[in-house]
Amino acid sequence: MSGMRFRTPRSAAASLLVPLALIAITALLGANGTPSLQDTVTTILCNLIIVIGLQVFVGNSGVYSFGQLGFATAGAYIAAFLTLPAAFALLQTPGLPHFIVDAHLGALPSILIAAGISGLLAIVVGLPLMRTSTLAIPISTFAFLIVVYNVVANWDRVTGGSSGLVSIPSTTSVQSAALWAGAAVILALAYKWSASGYRLQATREDEVAARSIGIGVMRERLIAFGLSGVLCGIGGALAVHQSGVLNPATFYFGATVTTMTMLVVGGARSVFGATIGAIAIATVNELLRGVENGASLLGAISIGEAPGLAAIGLGLILLATMIAMPNGLSGGREAGELFWLQRLGLSAAAPAPSSATTVEKQAIDRPAKGALRAQGISLAFAGLRVLKGVDLTLEPGEALGLIGPNGAGKTTLVNVLSGFQAPDSGTVSLDGVDVTGRSPTHLARDGLGRTFQAALPFPELSGVESVAVGAMGMGVSRRRAIAVAADVLGRLGLLEQARLPAGALPPGSQRLLGIARALAIEPRYLLLDEPAAGLDEAECEQLVTILRDVLSDFGCGILLIEHDMNIVMPLCSRVQVLDDGMTIRIGAPREVQADPAVVESYLGSSFLAGVDA
Amino acid sequence: MLELHDVRVGYGRIEVVHGVDLSVDRGEVIGMIGPNGAGKSSILRSICGLVRPSSGKVTFEGRVLTGMAPEQIANLGLALVPEGRHIFKTLTVAENLRLGARDEAKVGELMEQTLARFPILRERAAQRADRLSGGEQQQLAIARALLGRPKLLILDEPSLGLAPKMIDIIYGLLGELREEGVTMLLVEQNAARTIDFCDRCLVLSTGKVRAQGSREELQRNPDVLRAYLGRQP
Numbered sequence: 001m002s003g004m005r006f007r008t009p010r011s012a013a014a015s016l017l018v019p020l021a022l023i024a025i026t027a028l029l030g031a032n033g034t035p036s037l038q039d040t041v042t043t044i045l046c047n048l049i050i051v052i053g054l055q056v057f058v059g060n061s062g063v064y065s066f067g068q069l070g071f072a073t074a075g076a077y078i079a080a081f082l083t084l085p086a087a088f089a090l091l092q093t094p095g096l097p098h099f100i101v102d103a104h105l106g107a108l109p110s111i112l113i114a115a116g117i118s119g120l121l122a123i124v125v126g127l128p129l130m131r132t133s134t135l136a137i138p139i140s141t142f143a144f145l146i147v148v149y150n151v152v153a154n155w156d157r158v159t160g161g162s163s164g165l166v167s168i169p170s171t172t173s174v175q176s177a178a179l180w181a182g183a184a185v186i187l188a189l190a191y192k193w194s195a196s197g198y199r200l201q202a203t204r205e206d207e208v209a210a211r212s213i214g215i216g217v218m219r220e221r222l223i224a225f226g227l228s229g230v231l232c233g234i235g236g237a238l239a240v241h242q243s244g245v246l247n248p249a250t251f252y253f254g255a256t257v258t259t260m261t262m263l264v265v266g267g268a269r270s271v272f273g274a275t276i277g278a279i280a281i282a283t284v285n286e287l288l289r290g291v292e293n294g295a296s297l298l299g300a301i302s303i304g305e306a307p308g309l310a311a312i313g314l315g316l317i318l319l320a321t322m323i324a325m326p327n328g329l330s331g332g333r334e335a336g337e338l339f340w341l342q343r344l345g346l347s348a349a350a351p352a353p354s355s356a357t358t359v360e361k362q363a364i365d366r367p368a369k370g371a372l373r374a375q376g377i378s379l380a381f382a383g384l385r386v387l388k389g390v391d392l393t394l395e396p397g398e399a400l401g402l403i404g405p406n407g408a409g410k411t412t413l414v415n416v417l418s419g420f421q422a423p424d425s426g427t428v429s430l431d432g433v434d435v436t437g438r439s440p441t442h443l444a445r446d447g448l449g450r451t452f453q454a455a456l457p458f459p460e461l462s463g464v465e466s467v468a469v470g471a472m473g474m475g476v477s478r479r480r481a482i483a484v485a486a487d488v489l490g491r492l493g494l495l496e497q498a499r500l501p502a503g504a505l506p507p508g509s510q511r512l513l514g515i516a517r518a519l520a521i522e523p524r525y526l527l528l529d530e531p532a533a534g535l536d537e538a539e540c541e542q543l544v545t546i547l548r549d550v551l552s553d554f555g556c557g558i559l560l561i562e563h564d565m566n567i568v569m570p571l572c573s574r575v576q577v578l579d580d581g582m583t584i585r586i587g588a589p590r591e592v593q594a595d596p597a598v599v600e601s602y603l604g605s606s607f608l609a610g611v612d613a
Numbered sequence: 614m615l616e617l618h619d620v621r622v623g624y625g626r627i628e629v630v631h632g633v634d635l636s637v638d639r640g641e642v643i644g645m646i647g648p649n650g651a652g653k654s655s656i657l658r659s660i661c662g663l664v665r666p667s668s669g670k671v672t673f674e675g676r677v678l679t680g681m682a683p684e685q686i687a688n689l690g691l692a693l694v695p696e697g698r699h700i701f702k703t704l705t706v707a708e709n710l711r712l713g714a715r716d717e718a719k720v721g722e723l724m725e726q727t728l729a730r731f732p733i734l735r736e737r738a739a740q741r742a743d744r745l746s747g748g749e750q751q752q753l754a755i756a757r758a759l760l761g762r763p764k765l766l767i768l769d770e771p772s773l774g775l776a777p778k779m780i781d782i783i784y785g786l787l788g789e790l791r792e793e794g795v796t797m798l799l800v801e802q803n804a805a806r807t808i809d810f811c812d813r814c815l816v817l818s819t820g821k822v823r824a825q826g827s828r829e830e831l832q833r834n835p836d837v838l839r840a841y842l843g844r845q846p
Contacts, residue, residue: 384744405776407746453774454697508649533774534696536648536802563776604778 005482006193006465011336018335019185019275023048026279027178038174039242040286045177046239048278050255051262052184053231055274057224058263060197062204063134065225067125067141068232069251069259070148074121075114075233076240076251077152077159080168082110083241088167095157107171107241111180114237115230122229123222130221134207145256153248164247172242180238184231188271189334191227195472195481198461200224202469205458209514212418212452213521214444214473258285261314265321267328269460272335277328281314288313332460370431371395372448372525372557377416377426379409386412388581389426394557396524399547401572401589402561405602408578410561411453414527417559418450419443431524445474449523449556453530455510459503463494463513466502470520481520488516491553492546508539512546519554526550527559532567540567547571565603569593577602614639614796615660615691615765620669622655630655631820632669637765642797644811646804647841651817653800654696657769660798661693662686673765688715692763696770696800698754702743706734706753709742713757727756730786748779755786766790767798772806784810804838816841 007015023045030041054068081089081096082105089101105113129140153162191197200220203210207217240246258281266277288310321328335341372394379387387409394400402410415421417428419440427436430446438446458466464485471481489498492512497505502513511531518526531547532540544567551558551571562568568575568589575592577585579601585592592598599605615637622630630652637643645653658664660671662683671678678686687693701709710727714720728735731752737745742753751771758766771787772780784806791797791810801807808814808828816824816831818841824831831838 381744403776405746406748406774406779506650530774534649534770534802537804538648563774565777602776602778604781 006462006468007336011342012193013336014341015272015334015336016186016189018341019272020182022275022279023178023181023185027174031174042172042174042177042242043239044279044282045174045181046172046235046242047255047259047262047282048181048235048275049177049184049238050232050235051259051266051274051278052181052188052271053228053235054259054263055268055271056188056191056231057221057228059268059270059274060192060200060204060224061221063221064138064260065141065228066138066256066260067129067144067148068228069256070125070145071118071122071229071232072236072239072251072255073148073152073248075118075236076246077165078114078117078233079110079237080165080240080246082113083107083169083171084165085167085169088165092160092165093158095155107169107176111234111237111241115233118233118236119226119230122232123226126222126225126229130218130225145252149248149252159248162248164245164250166245168240168244168246170242170244172238177238177242180234184234185271185275187227187231188274191224192271195475195478196220196223198465198469198472201461202458202466202473205461206456208420209452209456209458209517210469210473211420211440212444212450213470213517214441215469216441258314261318265318265328267325267330267332269327269332270330270334270337273328273330273332276330280329281317284317285310285314370429372417372431372559373429374413374417375427375429377413377423377428379412379416379421379423386581387416387423390578390581390583392417392559392576392583394525394559396557397551397555398574399551399558399560399572401568401575402559402578403563403568403575403592403602404578404584407580409581410578411529413578414450414529414559414561418448418527441473444521444523447522447524448527449518449521449525450527451511451514451518451529451531453533455507455514457502457505457510457513460501462500463489463498463502463505463516466513467498467516467520470517471522474521484520484522485516488519491549492516492519493542508535511535512543515546515550519550522554523556525557525559526554527561529561530563531560532562532564540564543567544570565593614641614674615798616670616672617656617660618670618672620656620659620666620671622652622659622664623667624664628667629820630659630666633817633820633822635815635822637796637798639764639796640794641813642791642799642811644799644801644807644814645817646801646807646814647817647823650819652820653817654769656817657693657767657798657800660686660767661691687761690762690764691767692758692761692765693767694754694758694769694771696773698750700742700745700750700753700757702741704742705739706742706745707738709753709757710734710760713760715761723760723762727760730759730789731756748775748782751775751779751783752786755783759790763795765796765798769800770802771799772801772803780806808832 026041026044030038050072057065081100082103086101089096125144129137132140152159199215202215203217203220211217236251262277262281263274265281267273292307292309374390374392377387377390390413404410412421416423419438422437427434429435435443435446467488468481468485471484489495494509494512494516497509502510505513515531532543535543547558560568560572572589574586575589576583577592577598584597585595617633617635619632619634620630621628621632633656647653655664659666662678662681666679673689673691701712710724714723733749734753734756745753771783775783799807799811808831813827814825814831815822823841824837
């Protein structure tokens with residue numbers, strides 16, 4: 001193999017062991033304390049599981065959900081139903097079916113069933129909710145939370161209504177809560193580092209770019225939503241088995257705000273952040289609550305009662321964190337990614353990969369005949385006709401230049417070809433199959449890669465991750481995705497920079513990384529929208545060399561939108577000129593360059609003067 | 614008018630501008646050229662208050678700009694036409710222009726002057742700004758900056774992403790402004806065009822000024838240009 005990887009074993013171990021150690025320390029402190037301290041610590045650990053559940057969805061998708069506590073409610077009630085002693089069940093929940101009342105399960109099976117049903121509920125609820133836009137999800141999930149509350153509060157015969165349930169067996173100990181919390185950390189990290197987890201993180205970094213490499217945004221969000229539902233359900237079930245009482249408000253607004261504060265203060269992007277956020281906020285909260293009820297410091301200074309102090313304190317902590325550390329206490333990093341841990345030798349940054357091995361090409365099965373063909377594409381925006389019946393054919397292995405004045409419709413045509421924009425009329429076919437109206441995700445899987453006028457990097461993902469996630473969008477294994485990334489990065493001369501976050505790279509490298517990302521899907525056709533914009537002259541020359549290699553090595557067809565004729569002319573065998581939504585000329589570069597109509601509308605007479613001189 | 618003295622700019626632990634001096638006098642047109650990563654944009658950002666220099670001083674008409682907020686600096690009469698244009702996409706062309714004006718009393722007069730200079734914008738005044746083509750958006754960005762009657766116009770890669778003919782049109786407009794005595798500071802990738810257009814150019818590379826002078830002076834030492842700019846001019 002290439003020796004390329006996302007992280008060193010030591011870094012992975014640190015990321016896993018540090019949160020586990022924090023949980024173990026918290027549990028040890030609690031287990032040896034007074035019964036009331038034991039209760040407090042158990043509650044903290046149950047909350048921690050819910051916060052990690054939140055992290056799985058919010059941290060990886062970058063979309064806030066205010067509905068996850070609804071799944072904790074579901075988990076809690078299910079666990080309570082399954083364990084409530086029969087006498088109490090008859091009194092409190094007369095409407096509950098007999099098979100549930102008679103189940104009399106132990107703690108573990110009840111928690112597992114609660115987790116499973118919460119997860120299923122999350123999938124069912126997520127199916128419509130995840131279809132709503134990034135901005136609508138916080139609202140729609142919040143609406144779900146309110147629905148859950150009202151169902152539980154008003155279904156008196158089954159849930160005990162707003163007065164709730166009591167006498168649920170208290171079986172959760174500090175130890176069992178700690179074990180579950182540890183399992184939650186492992187599960188959350190395993191998901192985050194899985195191909196699916198990376199695909200979701202890519203949608204967080206840039207939704208449009210993620211779709212262009214074949215990632216189904218809704219599908220990935222739904223997976224995390226379901227997993228988050230499982231974890232929240234476990235947290236809820238454990239909590240009810242600790243307190244022994246449950247009412248509809250247990251996991252409602254208050255708990256939603258508290259757990260969200262924990263996640264945000266700790267840093268939503270990392271499991272480490274969720275862990276330290278949950279523990280730190282809970283500790284501060286307990287201290288403030290002590291003061292709230294009147295307490296004495298060191299036995300000397302006594303403080304009177306201060307109701308509301310805990311809530312005010314939490315608010316101030318949230319505000320201060322948002323101002324001073326927008327990415328939370330963890331900075332959004334996992335423990336293994338912390339610089340000071342790396343400096344202490346307890347973790348290690350990924351090594352700069354040395355050399356890449358060549359990967360067998362086209363392991364993804366795609367028909368090797370035909371072309372990308374657009375016929376009679378027309379499109380209008382609010383009455384403004386942008387494309388007026390454009391035809392275009394791109395053969396595998398050829399480079400076709402697409403030039404024309406600004407506003408001619410070049411980018412719109414690429415958007416139509418790649419599925420980002422549906423045409424009003426006309427058809428797009430790929431290797432003989434009509435693909436008009438297919439989604440960008442679908443087309444990317446069919447072998448259509450593209451870049452954008454802006455580089456659209458995945459800022460927080462490293463170069464390797466950014467490119468490998470392209471291959472992961474095709475559903476190949478992680479191992480192979482990394483090998484593909486190493487190969488592509490090597491060809492584009494990006495290996496040195498590949499372990500840095502993409503957002504930290506200079507603009508020229510970000511653009512090349514965008515091309516590398518599109519190549520990682522092993523496209524049959526590659527659409528490049530102004531790849532040289534913003535590149536300096538040395539970088540432009542490098543780009544021409546790279547694109548030549550891509551043509552010969554990958555054998556894909558390249559459609560090149562570019563204003564710099566020094567790039568278009570040497571690369572392209574044919575050039576198509578668009579003006580005002582119509583093709584005005586197709587031909588060899590030299591012919592097109594000399595065409596009076598092209599000079600008039602696009603190149604300008606000073607270009608000719610430059611050529612003559 | 615604008616003076617930079619030993620300005621250093623860093624992001625985190627990495628310093629990208631290592632002590633740059635620069636002065637722009639009233640009516641001058643100054644260009645900055647150099648490869649990506651040379652620090653051109655960082656210098657512009659430090660002038661406009663978008664990043665605070667780690668050391669050194671920026672003054673404008675004798676006032677120290679270092680530490681001022683971007684909007685305070687803009688109100689002193691420095692207008693930045695940012696790379697990538699940053700127009701207000703969902704507002705109309707006319708609304709975009711209106712927002713550029715700072716002298717409320719003379720808005721009507723200034724709008725008229727500006728629209729006379731940019732006929733395409735008059736034609737499209739009622740359209741949403743994101744419906745304009747790239748070249749028209751660039752004109753809008755420049756026009757919006759001019760409505761504030763800036764003393765100094767700062768342009769970051771005005772030709773980025775534009776068709777060759779549109780670049781000619783933009784530079785035609787900038788040429789008119791130069792004739793009227795508008796002071797300009799210009800960053801561009803295309804070295805030859807910038808050297809031709811500006812009174813004086815600074816050649817930057819890896820955070821330092823490597824050469825500067827008028828077109829004639831720069832053309833006298835082609836080795837320097839080749840070393841820092843590659844094939845041109």
